Amino acid sequence: MKREIFNSGIFTRRALLVAGAEVAVFGALGARLYKMQVVDGAKYTAMARGNSVSVRLLAASRGRIFDRYGAELATNRQNWRALLMVEQTNDPATVLDTFSKLVPLSDSERARILRELRTHQRYVPVMLQDFLSWDQMAQIEVNAPDLPGVLIDVGATRIYPQSELLSHVVGYVGPPKDADVKADPTLTMPGMRVGRTATEGFYDLDLRGHAGAQQLEVNAVGRVIRELDRQEGTPGVDLGLSIDIALQQAVADRLVGQSASAVVMDARNGEVLAMVSQPSFDPSLFDSGVSNTQWQSWMADPRKPLINKAAAGLYPPGSTFKTVTAMAAMTSGAVGPYETISCPGHFDLGNARFYCWRKGGHGPLDLKGGIKNSCDVYFYNAALRTGIGPLAAMAQRFGIGADLGVDMDNVQNGLMPTKAWHERVHHKRWALGDTVISGIGQGFILTTPLALATLASRIATGRTVGPHVARSRAGVVQTGAVAEDWPKMELSEHYFSLIRQGMWAVVNAPGGTAPAARLRLAGVQMAGKTGSAQVVRVGRYAREHGFNSLNLPWQLRPHALFIGFAPYAAPRYAVSVVVEHGNAGADIAGPIARDIMTDALHLDPAGRDHPLPPTPSALVTPSVRAS
Known part of the structure; x- marks a missing residue:
């Protein structure tokens, strides 16, 4: 009986069907793996890297201003600031509450931050606080696990060495207004300043320069592991004034x-x-x-x-x-x-x-x-x-x-x-x-x-x-x-x-x-x-x-x-x-x-190298009719 069943070919047909099904399944799986690894490999590699790489814009160094002999009238000094990378946190409001316990925020500062969280692109960092002290910076770093997306950055402060002496000639800078940002979206970068008056205002575009970019590897809480790539921006043009x-x-x-x-x-x-x-x-x-x-x-x-x-x-x-x-x-x-x-x-x-x-x-x-x-x-x-x-x-x-x-x-x-x-x-x-x-x-x-x-x-x-x-x-x-x-x-x-x-x-x-x-x-x-x-x-x-x-x-x-x-x-x-x-x-x-x-x-x-010319006598005493 067994010989008859075997000789009937039923077992052979079933084996072929099972084998065929297995070939189809593994073939489809192989094709899918081929597409993922070979055809779309670069795409998924980039997507995977995106989970650990953060791309950030770098503000260009603002051009300096000098007098006619090279004395500095306006320059830049580094300072610490705290930024929030919105793309690296799921709950910005909670992060903001935690941050404000370490670095108190005024009502106007908090309103400004919430406004920028709504209006800025997620890849654009939001300034939480500028001009941080050493103690404030240290507290933020220590509490980094509770502050996902918050990082310490080195910014630039505009310095006027001559202070009041040349304020009306050099002018000053201030944070960009909505109209400024509309004209130039890169002004949303933290720490960007716009010339407001006098020389700073008139030559603002020359002094401002062009932004660069930075690629950073970060961990799950947004802490920077290492810098992968950096393209510095073009610094602003240095300006020499005629002022002595x-x-x-x-x-x-x-x-x-x-x-x-x-x-x-x-x-x-x-x-x-x-x-x-x-x-x-x-x-x-x-x-x-x-x-x-x-x-x-x-x-x-x-x-x-x-x-x-x-x-x-x-x-x-x-x-x-x-x-x-x-x-x-x-x-x-x-x-x-x-x-x-x-x-x-x-x-x-x-x-x-x-x-x-x-x-x-x-x-x-x-x-x-x-x-x-x-x-x-x-x-x-x-x-x-x-x-x-x-x-x-x-x-x-x-x-x-x-x-x-x-x-x-x-x-x-x-x-x-x-x-x-x-x-x-x-x-x-x-x-x-x-x-x-x-x-x-x-x-x-x-x-x-x-x-x-x-x-x-x-x-x-x-x-x-x-x-x-x-x-x-x-x-x-x-x-x-x-x-x-x-x-x-x-x-x-x-x-x-x-x-x-x-x-x-x-x-x-x-x-x-x-x-x-x-x-x-x-x-x-x-x-x-x-x-x-x-x-x-x-x-x-x-x-x-x-x-x-x-x-x-x-x-x-x-x-x-x-x-x-x-x-x-x-x-x-x-x-x-x-x-x-x-x-x-x-x-x-x-x-x-x-x-x-x-x-x-x-x-x-x-004409510092030229002596004053002698005054001709004809010009010393021009005739003036007596009144």
Whole structure:
């Protein structure tokens, strides 16, 4: 029977079926293994590696800022910070609670962290706390098993070695805002900073650099085992400024205790050698965080320490503007260069009376005498004859109310009014009285000390010299040109000469308005122009009854101004000084300008290896008609 069954072939068929099934199963398994190991092997290898490899972006080192001789004005210092790698934790909220027990977080910090956890990509680390102390860093490391995804990183703090001395020129950095991140997603990286003001703001993209990447092997709780690969980012460009830190300090010393500003420019090429605004502030506070107490203190200070008065402070130019009125009047033909205008102490226009600063008047004066004596009546007449149109156009050419193209953030252009502007803003027609007071730099005209230094430079050279603060990028000098590289203003050199001679007489001739501004250097002279800009209107009664602005409260007194250039024979430096509510430019701003110019000539940053040229006798004593 058994032989029959065996001979029937049934066993053979069953064995074949079982064997076939086994072959099919093992064949499918082999094919699957082949696909996984050979065809998709690289893919699964990468996926497996992803469980232990963390890829992180590396913030680039921010470019440094130097003065013209290599002194550091802004640099970077390492500090510890705690980051949360969201992709390495399943419960960020619990981790945050545990972390806050070790390093206390304020309500605003916690709100910021929760916001970034919602908005950032999971591979982008979130800053938990910056500027950690050694003890805080050690506690985090010891408690690492309870803080999955938290790691200690080395960041960079922006340091300003000169602190308050250059805060308004260099500026400061701060955390990126939502608009910044939208424009550049790499700003979500912890520790990234954005330039906010002045040079830091204007050159932010150059200084910022480009991010790099880092591959790290980490364990199950996110602790770094080793670094697998690293591609450094491109550091930001180092920037060299035209500022001379020694001259900057000298100017700051001259303004101590004042609410004031001053600018020193190379009159030949527009390099800003010193720009001081007092009082000042510590820019590093904006990187580490400004306390509410400090902020309220700044806001309550009537001297406005956060405002760069030199580049963003707006003031009526006062009598410094008479140089512009003089050029406009002569160029338009409204007043001849040697024509005399009589000053009885006042100027009447209809029922309105406009006074000269000198009670009783100056008598007959020509243009040089008008500048020398700063006669208001002379320039009332000159402005009225010229008209506001030509006057405004000339002011723009000299930089008043114009965009000077300064390479700094938060720079104001000022205002030079026109009839169209007045009708658009004030909804009424321009009055002749507005033209009259514009001639002496009052009324609606507003300008900055930086623009006034530009005005002095253009008068000194006759060229469209423009101010700038960057001198080199990545070690390559960008500027340093002489005056011949700037276009001529295409105005009469004879008229320029008359204005310069009038400014020389202001400082050096008997009877000039600023004898206190005279340089005490042998063979070197400065030409200048004083200004006192009213901030409140003085009525007719007060004028006629011995008004004295010193009796006013500080905030109502006139601003004191002075512009000048030196050496007179071969102008190298231009200076402007504005002392808020300093009253008289001749008494306050003039002596400060004299001392600043003396410092500039002694330090000579624009030509340190070149001696001062001798002053030709023909320029020492230009003829000035006696008034």
